Amino acid sequence: MFLFRLKRILRLGIKSLWLHKLRSVLTVLGIVFGVCSVISMLAIGEGASYEAQEQIKQLGSQNIIVKSVKPPQDESASSQQSFAIEYGLTYKDAERMAYTIPSIQVIVPMRAIRRDVRFGTTRVDGQVVGTVPWYPEIAKSRVQAGRFINAVEMQSAKNVCVLGAGIADKLFSYENPLGKAVKVGGDYYRVIGVMQEKSKANLGNGGNGGKITVENLNYEVFIPLTAAKSRFGELLIRRSSGTMEVERVQLHQIIVKVDELEQVTETAAILQTMLSLFHKKQDYELVVPLELLRQAERTKQIFNIVLGSIAAISLLVGGIGIMNIMLASVTERTREIGIRRALGAKKRDIITQFLTETVILSGSGGMIGIVIGVTIPFLITKFAHMATIVTLWALLLAFCISAAVGVIFGLYPAYRAANMDPIEALRHE
Amino acid sequence: MPIATIEQLSKTYKMGEVRVEALRDVSLSLDEGEYIAIMGPSGSGKSTLLNLIGCLDRPTSGRYFLGGQDVSQLTDDELSDIRSTRIGFIFQSYNLIAQLTALENIELPLFYQGVSEKESHERGARFADLVGLGHRVRHRPVELSGGEQQRVAIARSLINEPLILLADEPTGNLDSKTGQEILNLLDQLNAQGKAIVMVTHDPNVASRAKRIIQMIDGRVDEDTLQPGHQG
Numbered sequence: 001m002f003l004f005r006l007k008r009i010l011r012l013g014i015k016s017l018w019l020h021k022l023r024s025v026l027t028v029l030g031i032v033f034g035v036c037s038v039i040s041m042l043a044i045g046e047g048a049s050y051e052a053q054e055q056i057k058q059l060g061s062q063n064i065i066v067k068s069v070k071p072p073q074d075e076s077a078s079s080q081q082s083f084a085i086e087y088g089l090t091y092k093d094a095e096r097m098a099y100t101i102p103s104i105q106v107i108v109p110m111r112a113i114r115r116d117v118r119f120g121t122t123r124v125d126g127q128v129v130g131t132v133p134w135y136p137e138i139a140k141s142r143v144q145a146g147r148f149i150n151a152v153e154m155q156s157a158k159n160v161c162v163l164g165a166g167i168a169d170k171l172f173s174y175e176n177p178l179g180k181a182v183k184v185g186g187d188y189y190r191v192i193g194v195m196q197e198k199s200k201a202n203l204g205n206g207g208n209g210g211k212i213t214v215e216n217l218n219y220e221v222f223i224p225l226t227a228a229k230s231r232f233g234e235l236l237i238r239r240s241s242g243t244m245e246v247e248r249v250q251l252h253q254i255i256v257k258v259d260e261l262e263q264v265t266e267t268a269a270i271l272q273t274m275l276s277l278f279h280k281k282q283d284y285e286l287v288v289p290l291e292l293l294r295q296a297e298r299t300k301q302i303f304n305i306v307l308g309s310i311a312a313i314s315l316l317v318g319g320i321g322i323m324n325i326m327l328a329s330v331t332e333r334t335r336e337i338g339i340r341r342a343l344g345a346k347k348r349d350i351i352t353q354f355l356t357e358t359v360i361l362s363g364s365g366g367m368i369g370i371v372i373g374v375t376i377p378f379l380i381t382k383f384a385h386m387a388t389i390v391t392l393w394a395l396l397l398a399f400c401i402s403a404a405v406g407v408i409f410g411l412y413p414a415y416r417a418a419n420m421d422p423i424e425a426l427r428h429e
Numbered sequence: 430m431p432i433a434t435i436e437q438l439s440k441t442y443k444m445g446e447v448r449v450e451a452l453r454d455v456s457l458s459l460d461e462g463e464y465i466a467i468m469g470p471s472g473s474g475k476s477t478l479l480n481l482i483g484c485l486d487r488p489t490s491g492r493y494f495l496g497g498q499d500v501s502q503l504t505d506d507e508l509s510d511i512r513s514t515r516i517g518f519i520f521q522s523y524n525l526i527a528q529l530t531a532l533e534n535i536e537l538p539l540f541y542q543g544v545s546e547k548e549s550h551e552r553g554a555r556f557a558d559l560v561g562l563g564h565r566v567r568h569r570p571v572e573l574s575g576g577e578q579q580r581v582a583i584a585r586s587l588i589n590e591p592l593i594l595l596a597d598e599p600t601g602n603l604d605s606k607t608g609q610e611i612l613n614l615l616d617q618l619n620a621q622g623k624a625i626v627m628v629t630h631d632p633n634v635a636s637r638a639k640r641i642i643q644m645i646d647g648r649v650d651e652d653t654l655q656p657g658h659q660g
Binding site: 336340422 | 483485514520524525528538543545546589
């Protein structure tokens with residue numbers, strides 16, 4: 001019964017609006033622009049922050065990454081690169097972390113050396129990473145074929161390796177790499193596994209100061225840390241444009257996994273204090289993905305507030321447009337209101353009628369706005385190659401706001417219409 | 430048994446500082462099947478009286494019984510209900526709603542009564558036939574002649590089976606031939622027992638009524654029965 005009545009009221013509203021097509025369409029446009037700008041702006045914002053957050057999440061939100069950083073060269077610059085520069089994290093550091101900080105669940109020490117990797121006549125520039133068996137679990141990477149280094153191989157410093165997806169592809173274009181031997185430096189290593197390809201999203205974070213975190217992703221050769229220690233030593237020789245640099249670095253990176261998410265910030269502070277006690281130079285760096293994530297979230301929040309304000313303003317303008325038109329419409333239709341009152345319409349019937357018309361205007365504006373608002377991000381992604389994400393939440397929000405605008409800005413004109421004196425209204429020319 | 434009784438009805442308007450006494454102590458009673466013409470110069474209070482009878486307004490003092498119910502001091506919503514169920518209005522300028530078809534205009538009072546769409550259609554079509562409008566019901570008011578529009582208005586005024594039909598210069602905008610047709614229609618309705626109160630300043634139109642009330646300065650000056658209609 002109520003639904004039938006609603007249907008009739010809606011139909012009557014549409015009829016009245018259709019009488020002034022151009023006026024109604026122009027009024028609707030105000031809302032259309034408001035809604036579609038809200039949706040597309042939110043989609044762009046969402047897309048941008050999603051990319052950033054995904055990169056951070058890949059590092060693991062429960063992890064803290066401690067990296068070796070080459071300290072700024074001071075007076076040693078004068079003495080040239082005649083002797084090795086010693087810096088960075090040490091095995092001792094790793095031990096101290098593991099044994100003295102109770103909130104640390106596990107640590108993954110890593111050592112990275114750039115070396116040629118050969119198989120037969122093929123040679124690929126790879127990143128040799130010495131690490132521990134539990135690396136994949138903590139670093140959130142997966143073994144695609146075969147398996148990762150196990151504890152026995154670790155203990156006995158066996159010459160086994162797990163290839164990154166990229167390097168495996170380059171070296172073994174036509175064969176199964178498992179079981180084959182690749183030559184790294186002066187030794188042969190048996191391939192026991194191949195890592196799953198890591199997504200490109202990770203690469204973006206490479207410039208974070210670390211040497212090995214992500215920039216050579218998919219071109220890594222994982223070997224037991226013990227093997228790296230004994231086969232490659234601690235001296236690293238790097239030749240670049242005629243000069244030669246010799247560095248002594250024990251560990252390039254330690255990934256620390258914390259027990260509970262809540263302890264991450266605290267543990268990072270403890271680590272910082274602990275490291276500063278044993279390192280005179282600032283030759284390490286802490287990266288806390290969780291903090292980065294929080295920062296990204298805060299940025300996103302600010303972004304959303306700014307966008308929300310812009311959206312609110314544009315919808316406000318649309319709402320004022322609706323109110324303007326409805327006030328004009330009420331004045332113009334004074335006589336109609338008088339007639340309806342004379343025929344038995346109550347005040348609330350008149351309010352319902354005019355409110356329905358504004359809600360139809362803003363509601364249809366909202367729906368058209370949603371359609372356009374979904375199309376625009378799609379086109380942006382297609383032609384400008386920017387990530388955009390249209391969330392259901394944004395659609396609902398935009399639609400609800402537009403409907404609310406209709407009600408809020410329709411109330412006053414409807415109230416004015418309902419409170420006209422029927423006799424005066426009937427006399428109105 | 431009168432269907433409407435007015436006892437010492439007064440209506441005073443305030444226009445700025447000036448108080449205008451539009452109606453002073455008017456008493457009337459209206460019996461079933463009566464046909465009254467209210468005449469008088471402009472400003473004599475005839476429209477005010479019609480508005481009060483039509484429950485569009487509340488009197489300043491006095492009482493008004495409609496169908497046995499005191500309606501002189503009802504709330505706005507209650508007055509709306511009375512108009513919706515007991516009163517039929519016919520206006521000089523037809524007062525149809527432009528965006529609705531003839532049939533939808535006729536059905537409008539039922540919409541506010543909450544009558545279902547199906548029943549509204551049936552009753553609407555019946556009353557359209559009654560006023561001789563059968564085939565034009567799908568047209569909009571602008572597509573209809575003045576006479577046809579007034580027929581739509583009459584059908585609309587009848588659809589709620591009102592106690593009283595109130596007509597304010599119903600032929601004022603029509604040529605004399607069409608006006609005669611409309612008056613004939615009203616005669617016919619009256620003959621079927623519908624009470625009619627009509628405001629007019631045209632003695633020819635008024636002569637159709639059985640009873641003529643002359644008003645001057647907000648008072649009933651003369652209240653005469655037309656000899657031709659007696660019996």
